[in-house]
Amino acid sequence: MTGRRSGPETDALRPHAHGGNARHGGRFPSIVDAIGFTPLVEVPRVCPNPNVRLYVKLEFMNPTGSVKDRVAKYLIEDLESSGRLRPDSIIIEPTSGNTGIGLAMIARRKGYRVAVVVPENVTMERRQLLALFGAEVIDSPGHLGSNGAVALAKHLVAKDPRFVMPYQYGNDANPRAHEETTAEEIIADCPEVDAFVAGLGTGGTLMGVGRRLRRHNPDVRIFAAEPLPGETVQGLRSLDEGFIPEIFDPGLIDGKFLVSNTEAIESLRELTEKEGIFAGVSCGAVMVAAKQLAREMEHGTIVALLADGGWKYLSEDIWTRDLEADEEVVDSLNLW
Protein backbone atom coordinates (compact mmCIF):
# COMPACT_ATOMS: atom_id res chain seq x y z
CA MET A 1 0.00 0.00 0.00
CA THR A 2 1.20 3.49 -0.67
CA GLY A 3 1.34 5.93 2.25
CA ARG A 4 -0.32 8.77 0.43
CA ARG A 5 -3.60 6.89 0.32
CA SER A 6 -3.92 6.14 3.96
CA GLY A 7 -5.70 9.15 5.45
CA PRO A 8 -9.21 10.53 5.28
CA GLU A 9 -7.87 13.85 3.94
CA THR A 10 -6.39 12.21 0.86
CA ASP A 11 -9.55 10.16 0.32
CA ALA A 12 -11.57 13.37 0.18
CA LEU A 13 -9.28 14.70 -2.52
CA ARG A 14 -9.80 11.69 -4.78
CA PRO A 15 -11.98 12.59 -7.71
CA HIS A 16 -15.41 11.14 -7.13
CA ALA A 17 -15.95 7.99 -9.08
CA HIS A 18 -18.72 7.70 -11.60
CA GLY A 19 -21.92 8.55 -9.77
CA GLY A 20 -23.55 5.33 -10.87
CA ASN A 21 -26.70 4.68 -12.82
CA ALA A 22 -27.74 1.36 -11.34
CA ARG A 23 -30.76 1.19 -9.08
CA HIS A 24 -29.95 0.82 -5.39
CA GLY A 25 -32.31 0.80 -2.47
CA GLY A 26 -35.91 1.32 -3.61
CA ARG A 27 -39.23 -0.28 -2.77
CA PHE A 28 -40.24 -3.80 -3.79
CA PRO A 29 -43.30 -6.04 -3.69
CA SER A 30 -41.36 -8.93 -2.06
CA ILE A 31 -37.92 -9.92 -0.80
CA VAL A 32 -37.39 -11.91 -4.02
CA ASP A 33 -37.73 -8.70 -6.02
CA ALA A 34 -35.11 -7.02 -3.82
CA ILE A 35 -32.35 -9.35 -5.07
CA GLY A 36 -29.48 -7.56 -6.81
CA PHE A 37 -28.83 -3.81 -7.15
CA THR A 38 -25.72 -4.18 -4.97
CA PRO A 39 -23.27 -1.30 -4.43
CA LEU A 40 -19.89 -0.93 -6.09
CA VAL A 41 -17.35 0.46 -3.62
CA GLU A 42 -13.81 1.69 -4.24
CA VAL A 43 -11.10 0.17 -2.03
CA PRO A 44 -8.05 2.45 -2.52
CA ARG A 45 -6.40 1.49 0.77
CA VAL A 46 -5.80 -2.08 -0.35
CA CYS A 47 -5.04 -1.29 -4.00
CA PRO A 48 -1.27 -1.66 -4.54
CA ASN A 49 -1.07 0.53 -7.67
CA PRO A 50 -1.99 4.24 -7.43
CA ASN A 51 -2.71 4.33 -11.18
CA VAL A 52 -5.34 1.62 -10.90
CA ARG A 53 -8.81 2.09 -9.44
CA LEU A 54 -10.08 -1.01 -7.71
CA TYR A 55 -13.79 -1.43 -6.99
CA VAL A 56 -15.56 -4.25 -5.20
CA LYS A 57 -19.15 -5.28 -5.84
CA LEU A 58 -20.70 -6.14 -2.49
CA GLU A 59 -22.83 -9.20 -3.11
CA PHE A 60 -23.32 -9.76 0.61
CA MET A 61 -25.91 -6.97 0.37
CA ASN A 62 -28.29 -9.47 -1.25
CA PRO A 63 -31.24 -10.77 0.85
CA THR A 64 -29.57 -13.98 2.09
CA GLY A 65 -26.11 -12.46 2.00
CA SER A 66 -24.62 -13.84 -1.18
CA VAL A 67 -24.42 -13.48 -4.95
CA LYS A 68 -26.24 -16.80 -5.21
CA ASP A 69 -29.59 -15.14 -4.57
CA ARG A 70 -29.41 -13.89 -8.15
CA VAL A 71 -28.73 -17.39 -9.43
CA ALA A 72 -31.37 -19.03 -7.22
CA LYS A 73 -34.01 -16.59 -8.50
CA TYR A 74 -33.16 -17.36 -12.13
CA LEU A 75 -32.99 -21.12 -11.50
CA ILE A 76 -36.44 -21.19 -9.90
CA GLU A 77 -37.95 -18.96 -12.59
CA ASP A 78 -36.43 -21.35 -15.16
CA LEU A 79 -38.16 -24.31 -13.48
CA GLU A 80 -41.44 -22.37 -13.41
CA SER A 81 -41.34 -21.24 -17.02
CA SER A 82 -40.33 -24.69 -18.33
CA GLY A 83 -43.26 -26.32 -16.52
CA ARG A 84 -41.07 -28.78 -14.60
CA LEU A 85 -42.60 -28.07 -11.18
CA ARG A 86 -45.57 -30.23 -10.14
CA PRO A 87 -47.50 -29.98 -6.85
CA ASP A 88 -45.44 -32.81 -5.28
CA SER A 89 -42.09 -31.63 -6.67
CA ILE A 90 -39.06 -31.19 -4.45
CA ILE A 91 -36.41 -28.85 -5.80
CA ILE A 92 -33.02 -30.50 -5.17
CA GLU A 93 -29.60 -28.96 -5.75
CA PRO A 94 -25.98 -29.84 -4.96
CA THR A 95 -24.41 -26.85 -3.23
CA SER A 96 -21.94 -26.15 -0.49
CA GLY A 97 -24.38 -23.65 0.96
CA ASN A 98 -25.04 -20.30 -0.63
CA THR A 99 -27.09 -21.49 -3.63
CA GLY A 100 -29.08 -23.73 -1.32
CA ILE A 101 -29.76 -20.87 1.09
CA GLY A 102 -30.92 -18.65 -1.79
CA LEU A 103 -33.13 -21.42 -3.22
CA ALA A 104 -34.59 -22.17 0.21
CA MET A 105 -35.40 -18.52 0.90
CA ILE A 106 -37.13 -18.03 -2.45
CA ALA A 107 -38.92 -21.37 -2.12
CA ARG A 108 -40.23 -20.25 1.28
CA ARG A 109 -41.64 -17.08 -0.26
CA LYS A 110 -43.14 -18.96 -3.21
CA GLY A 111 -44.27 -22.10 -1.38
CA TYR A 112 -42.01 -24.79 -2.85
CA ARG A 113 -40.17 -27.66 -1.11
CA VAL A 114 -36.37 -27.66 -1.32
CA ALA A 115 -33.74 -30.29 -0.52
CA VAL A 116 -30.06 -29.50 -0.75
CA VAL A 117 -27.14 -31.89 -0.99
CA VAL A 118 -24.18 -30.45 0.90
CA PRO A 119 -20.75 -31.83 1.78
CA GLU A 120 -21.00 -32.89 5.44
CA ASN A 121 -18.17 -30.51 6.45
CA VAL A 122 -19.82 -27.22 5.44
CA THR A 123 -19.78 -24.53 8.13
CA MET A 124 -22.35 -24.65 10.91
CA GLU A 125 -23.84 -21.29 9.95
CA ARG A 126 -24.75 -22.50 6.47
CA ARG A 127 -26.45 -25.57 7.91
CA GLN A 128 -28.41 -23.38 10.35
CA LEU A 129 -29.54 -20.99 7.61
CA LEU A 130 -30.65 -23.86 5.37
CA ALA A 131 -32.65 -25.31 8.24
CA LEU A 132 -34.33 -22.04 9.19
CA PHE A 133 -35.47 -21.45 5.61
CA GLY A 134 -36.97 -24.93 5.75
CA ALA A 135 -34.66 -26.80 3.38
CA GLU A 136 -34.11 -30.51 3.87
CA VAL A 137 -30.37 -31.06 4.17
CA ILE A 138 -28.84 -34.22 2.71
CA ASP A 139 -25.17 -34.82 3.55
CA SER A 140 -22.63 -35.99 0.99
CA PRO A 141 -19.17 -37.29 2.00
CA GLY A 142 -16.99 -34.34 3.05
CA HIS A 143 -13.78 -35.71 1.53
CA LEU A 144 -15.42 -35.71 -1.91
CA GLY A 145 -16.18 -31.97 -1.70
CA SER A 146 -18.65 -30.48 -4.18
CA ASN A 147 -17.94 -33.37 -6.60
CA GLY A 148 -19.54 -35.71 -4.07
CA ALA A 149 -22.58 -33.45 -3.66
CA VAL A 150 -23.10 -33.30 -7.44
CA ALA A 151 -22.85 -37.09 -7.77
CA LEU A 152 -25.26 -37.77 -4.89
CA ALA A 153 -27.83 -35.23 -6.15
CA LYS A 154 -27.77 -36.82 -9.63
CA HIS A 155 -28.21 -40.26 -8.05
CA LEU A 156 -31.24 -39.12 -6.02
CA VAL A 157 -32.87 -37.46 -9.05
CA ALA A 158 -32.55 -40.70 -11.00
CA LYS A 159 -34.19 -42.65 -8.16
CA ASP A 160 -37.16 -40.44 -7.22
CA PRO A 161 -39.25 -38.62 -9.85
CA ARG A 162 -40.40 -36.03 -7.31
CA PHE A 163 -36.93 -34.51 -7.31
CA VAL A 164 -36.43 -31.70 -9.81
CA MET A 165 -32.89 -30.39 -10.11
CA PRO A 166 -32.23 -26.89 -11.51
CA TYR A 167 -28.51 -27.90 -11.66
CA GLN A 168 -26.53 -24.68 -11.43
CA TYR A 169 -23.44 -26.32 -12.97
CA GLY A 170 -25.14 -27.01 -16.28
CA ASN A 171 -28.07 -24.61 -16.48
CA ASP A 172 -27.68 -21.49 -18.60
CA ALA A 173 -30.06 -19.68 -16.20
CA ASN A 174 -27.03 -19.43 -13.86
CA PRO A 175 -24.76 -17.38 -16.16
CA ARG A 176 -27.83 -15.60 -17.54
CA ALA A 177 -28.61 -14.24 -14.05
CA HIS A 178 -25.23 -12.52 -14.13
CA GLU A 179 -25.43 -11.48 -17.76
CA GLU A 180 -28.80 -9.78 -17.22
CA THR A 181 -28.32 -8.38 -13.69
CA THR A 182 -24.78 -8.36 -12.25
CA ALA A 183 -23.10 -7.24 -15.46
CA GLU A 184 -25.76 -4.65 -16.27
CA GLU A 185 -25.26 -3.07 -12.86
CA ILE A 186 -21.48 -3.01 -13.33
CA ILE A 187 -21.80 -1.32 -16.72
CA ALA A 188 -24.27 1.23 -15.31
CA ASP A 189 -22.05 2.07 -12.34
CA CYS A 190 -18.61 1.68 -13.93
CA PRO A 191 -18.69 1.82 -17.74
CA GLU A 192 -14.91 2.33 -17.82
CA VAL A 193 -14.23 -1.15 -16.38
CA ASP A 194 -11.07 -2.73 -17.91
CA ALA A 195 -10.87 -5.97 -15.94
CA PHE A 196 -13.26 -8.13 -13.93
CA VAL A 197 -12.25 -10.62 -11.25
CA ALA A 198 -14.48 -13.21 -9.57
CA GLY A 199 -14.17 -16.56 -7.86
CA LEU A 200 -14.46 -19.69 -9.98
CA GLY A 201 -17.02 -22.15 -8.63
CA THR A 202 -19.71 -23.13 -11.08
CA GLY A 203 -18.31 -20.56 -13.51
CA GLY A 204 -21.70 -18.80 -13.65
CA THR A 205 -20.47 -15.37 -12.55
CA LEU A 206 -17.44 -15.38 -14.84
CA MET A 207 -19.35 -16.65 -17.87
CA GLY A 208 -22.38 -14.39 -17.49
CA VAL A 209 -20.57 -11.19 -16.54
CA GLY A 210 -17.84 -12.00 -19.08
CA ARG A 211 -20.33 -12.40 -21.94
CA ARG A 212 -22.04 -9.08 -21.21
CA LEU A 213 -18.90 -7.05 -20.49
CA ARG A 214 -17.32 -8.29 -23.71
CA ARG A 215 -20.30 -6.97 -25.65
CA HIS A 216 -19.87 -3.65 -23.85
CA ASN A 217 -16.14 -3.55 -24.57
CA PRO A 218 -14.41 -6.43 -26.40
CA ASP A 219 -11.10 -5.56 -24.68
CA VAL A 220 -12.37 -6.17 -21.13
CA ARG A 221 -10.30 -8.90 -19.49
CA ILE A 222 -11.86 -11.55 -17.25
CA PHE A 223 -9.94 -13.28 -14.45
CA ALA A 224 -10.79 -16.13 -12.10
CA ALA A 225 -9.60 -16.80 -8.57
CA GLU A 226 -9.62 -20.48 -7.67
CA PRO A 227 -9.20 -22.18 -4.31
CA LEU A 228 -6.15 -24.36 -3.74
CA PRO A 229 -7.94 -27.44 -2.40
CA GLY A 230 -6.71 -28.97 0.83
CA GLU A 231 -5.36 -32.51 0.84
CA THR A 232 -8.47 -33.78 2.58
CA VAL A 233 -10.96 -32.44 0.03
CA GLN A 234 -9.43 -34.12 -3.00
CA GLY A 235 -11.01 -37.53 -2.63
CA LEU A 236 -10.85 -38.52 -6.31
CA ARG A 237 -9.85 -42.03 -7.36
CA SER A 238 -8.72 -40.94 -10.81
CA LEU A 239 -8.44 -37.78 -12.86
CA ASP A 240 -11.39 -38.98 -14.93
CA GLU A 241 -13.56 -38.41 -11.86
CA GLY A 242 -12.66 -34.74 -12.15
CA PHE A 243 -15.34 -32.26 -13.02
CA ILE A 244 -15.59 -29.24 -15.27
CA PRO A 245 -18.99 -27.54 -14.99
CA GLU A 246 -20.92 -27.80 -18.26
CA ILE A 247 -21.57 -24.05 -18.33
CA PHE A 248 -17.86 -23.20 -17.97
CA ASP A 249 -16.06 -22.23 -21.19
CA PRO A 250 -12.36 -21.83 -20.32
CA GLY A 251 -11.89 -19.83 -23.53
CA LEU A 252 -13.94 -16.91 -22.21
CA ILE A 253 -11.49 -15.99 -19.47
CA ASP A 254 -8.01 -14.50 -19.65
CA GLY A 255 -6.33 -16.01 -16.63
CA LYS A 256 -6.72 -18.02 -13.44
CA PHE A 257 -5.10 -17.40 -10.07
CA LEU A 258 -4.79 -20.28 -7.60
CA VAL A 259 -5.06 -19.02 -4.02
CA SER A 260 -4.62 -20.96 -0.75
CA ASN A 261 -6.99 -20.43 2.18
CA THR A 262 -4.15 -18.87 4.18
CA GLU A 263 -3.39 -16.24 1.50
CA ALA A 264 -7.12 -15.62 1.05
CA ILE A 265 -7.68 -15.08 4.77
CA GLU A 266 -4.69 -12.71 5.07
CA SER A 267 -6.20 -10.62 2.29
CA LEU A 268 -9.63 -10.80 3.89
CA ARG A 269 -8.27 -9.48 7.18
CA GLU A 270 -6.56 -6.64 5.34
CA LEU A 271 -9.86 -5.75 3.64
CA THR A 272 -11.63 -5.64 6.99
CA GLU A 273 -8.85 -3.69 8.72
CA LYS A 274 -8.22 -1.08 6.04
CA GLU A 275 -11.57 -0.74 4.29
CA GLY A 276 -14.05 -1.92 6.91
CA ILE A 277 -15.44 -4.58 4.58
CA PHE A 278 -16.39 -7.91 6.19
CA ALA A 279 -16.45 -10.52 3.45
CA GLY A 280 -16.31 -14.30 3.00
CA VAL A 281 -13.25 -16.42 2.35
CA SER A 282 -13.56 -16.68 -1.43
CA CYS A 283 -13.59 -12.85 -1.48
CA GLY A 284 -10.13 -12.89 0.08
CA ALA A 285 -8.94 -15.03 -2.83
CA VAL A 286 -10.58 -12.64 -5.29
CA MET A 287 -8.74 -9.76 -3.61
CA VAL A 288 -5.40 -11.62 -3.89
CA ALA A 289 -6.01 -11.99 -7.63
CA ALA A 290 -7.28 -8.42 -8.08
CA LYS A 291 -4.27 -6.93 -6.28
CA GLN A 292 -1.84 -9.01 -8.34
CA LEU A 293 -3.61 -7.84 -11.48
CA ALA A 294 -3.44 -4.22 -10.27
CA ARG A 295 0.34 -4.54 -9.80
CA GLU A 296 0.69 -5.81 -13.36
CA MET A 297 -1.49 -3.11 -14.96
CA GLU A 298 -0.07 0.27 -15.94
CA HIS A 299 -3.38 1.98 -15.25
CA GLY A 300 -7.06 1.21 -15.49
CA THR A 301 -10.11 0.11 -13.56
CA ILE A 302 -10.75 -3.28 -11.98
CA VAL A 303 -14.07 -4.55 -10.69
CA ALA A 304 -13.83 -7.48 -8.26
CA LEU A 305 -16.95 -9.34 -7.20
CA LEU A 306 -17.17 -10.23 -3.50
CA ALA A 307 -19.59 -13.15 -3.40
CA ASP A 308 -20.60 -13.19 0.26
CA GLY A 309 -20.07 -11.78 3.73
CA GLY A 310 -18.00 -13.01 6.63
CA TRP A 311 -20.90 -14.09 8.82
CA LYS A 312 -21.06 -17.68 7.65
CA TYR A 313 -17.40 -18.26 8.51
CA LEU A 314 -17.33 -16.96 12.09
CA SER A 315 -17.40 -20.47 13.55
CA GLU A 316 -14.15 -21.25 11.72
CA ASP A 317 -12.28 -18.52 13.61
CA ILE A 318 -11.12 -16.98 10.34
CA TRP A 319 -10.44 -13.55 11.87
CA THR A 320 -8.62 -14.68 14.99
CA ARG A 321 -6.63 -17.82 14.20
CA ASP A 322 -2.85 -17.79 14.19
CA LEU A 323 -2.45 -18.41 10.46
CA GLU A 324 1.23 -19.28 10.68
CA ALA A 325 0.76 -21.92 13.36
CA ASP A 326 -2.46 -23.28 11.83
CA GLU A 327 -1.53 -23.07 8.15
CA GLU A 328 -1.93 -26.77 7.46
CA VAL A 329 -5.31 -26.96 9.22
CA VAL A 330 -6.59 -23.76 7.59
CA ASP A 331 -5.55 -24.88 4.11
CA SER A 332 -7.42 -28.13 4.54
CA LEU A 333 -10.73 -26.41 5.35
CA ASN A 334 -13.47 -26.45 2.74
CA LEU A 335 -14.40 -22.76 2.80
CA TRP A 336 -15.62 -22.02 -0.73
Place this chain on the structure above:
Amino acid sequence: MTAVRIPPVLRQQAGNQKKVEVTGSTVGEALESLLGTYPGLREQIFTADGSLNRFVNVYVNGRDVRYEQELATPVGGSDEVILLPAMAGGR
Protein backbone atom coordinates in the same frame (compact mmCIF):
# COMPACT_ATOMS: atom_id res chain seq x y z
CA MET B 1 15.62 -27.25 -9.28
CA THR B 2 11.90 -26.73 -9.65
CA ALA B 3 9.46 -28.46 -7.32
CA VAL B 4 6.31 -30.10 -8.68
CA ARG B 5 3.50 -30.62 -6.20
CA ILE B 6 1.64 -33.88 -6.81
CA PRO B 7 -2.08 -34.10 -5.88
CA PRO B 8 -3.29 -37.10 -3.85
CA VAL B 9 -5.04 -38.61 -6.89
CA LEU B 10 -1.72 -38.94 -8.78
CA ARG B 11 0.53 -39.98 -5.92
CA GLN B 12 0.25 -43.72 -6.36
CA GLN B 13 1.97 -43.42 -9.75
CA ALA B 14 4.52 -40.98 -8.28
CA GLY B 15 6.10 -43.15 -5.62
CA ASN B 16 3.68 -41.69 -3.05
CA GLN B 17 5.64 -38.41 -3.17
CA LYS B 18 3.91 -35.13 -2.35
CA LYS B 19 6.59 -33.07 -4.01
CA VAL B 20 9.14 -34.03 -6.66
CA GLU B 21 12.21 -32.02 -7.69
CA VAL B 22 12.56 -31.76 -11.46
CA THR B 23 14.80 -30.09 -14.03
CA GLY B 24 13.87 -28.11 -17.15
CA SER B 25 13.35 -24.48 -18.09
CA THR B 26 9.74 -24.78 -19.26
CA VAL B 27 6.63 -26.48 -17.90
CA GLY B 28 6.85 -29.04 -20.71
CA GLU B 29 10.47 -29.90 -19.83
CA ALA B 30 9.66 -30.01 -16.11
CA LEU B 31 6.79 -32.44 -16.73
CA GLU B 32 9.00 -34.59 -19.01
CA SER B 33 11.56 -34.68 -16.20
CA LEU B 34 8.81 -35.84 -13.82
CA LEU B 35 7.64 -38.49 -16.30
CA GLY B 36 11.22 -39.68 -16.72
CA THR B 37 11.15 -40.68 -13.06
CA TYR B 38 7.50 -41.76 -12.92
CA PRO B 39 6.43 -42.91 -16.41
CA GLY B 40 3.10 -44.21 -15.04
CA LEU B 41 1.90 -40.60 -14.85
CA ARG B 42 2.10 -40.00 -18.58
CA GLU B 43 -1.31 -41.32 -19.57
CA GLN B 44 -2.88 -39.40 -16.68
CA ILE B 45 -1.36 -36.02 -17.51
CA PHE B 46 -1.23 -36.10 -21.30
CA THR B 47 -3.64 -37.19 -24.00
CA ALA B 48 -2.50 -39.48 -26.83
CA ASP B 49 -1.62 -36.46 -28.99
CA GLY B 50 0.64 -34.99 -26.32
CA SER B 51 -1.60 -32.17 -25.09
CA LEU B 52 -2.61 -31.69 -21.45
CA ASN B 53 -5.52 -33.81 -20.24
CA ARG B 54 -8.46 -31.41 -19.80
CA PHE B 55 -9.03 -32.80 -16.30
CA VAL B 56 -5.59 -31.72 -15.10
CA ASN B 57 -4.68 -28.13 -14.31
CA VAL B 58 -1.05 -27.02 -14.15
CA TYR B 59 -0.06 -23.87 -12.26
CA VAL B 60 3.26 -22.05 -12.04
CA ASN B 61 3.40 -19.82 -8.98
CA GLY B 62 -0.38 -19.93 -8.79
CA ARG B 63 -1.09 -19.05 -12.46
CA ASP B 64 -2.83 -21.58 -14.71
CA VAL B 65 -0.41 -22.23 -17.58
CA ARG B 66 -3.29 -22.61 -20.07
CA TYR B 67 -3.55 -18.81 -19.88
CA GLU B 68 0.22 -18.24 -19.91
CA GLN B 69 2.37 -19.94 -22.52
CA GLU B 70 0.99 -23.44 -21.88
CA LEU B 71 3.79 -26.03 -21.95
CA ALA B 72 6.28 -23.33 -23.03
CA THR B 73 5.66 -21.34 -19.82
CA PRO B 74 9.10 -20.74 -18.31
CA VAL B 75 10.01 -22.22 -14.93
CA GLY B 76 13.15 -22.21 -12.84
CA GLY B 77 14.75 -21.25 -9.58
CA SER B 78 12.31 -21.31 -6.72
CA ASP B 79 9.23 -21.65 -8.93
CA GLU B 80 6.62 -24.11 -7.77
CA VAL B 81 4.61 -26.14 -10.25
CA ILE B 82 1.28 -27.42 -8.91
CA LEU B 83 -0.72 -30.16 -10.57
CA LEU B 84 -4.39 -30.35 -9.64
CA PRO B 85 -7.38 -32.33 -10.82
CA ALA B 86 -10.31 -30.31 -12.20
CA MET B 87 -12.86 -30.37 -9.41
CA ALA B 88 -16.31 -29.02 -8.76
CA GLY B 89 -16.45 -25.76 -6.91
CA GLY B 90 -19.15 -23.26 -6.32
CA ARG B 91 -21.70 -22.93 -3.67
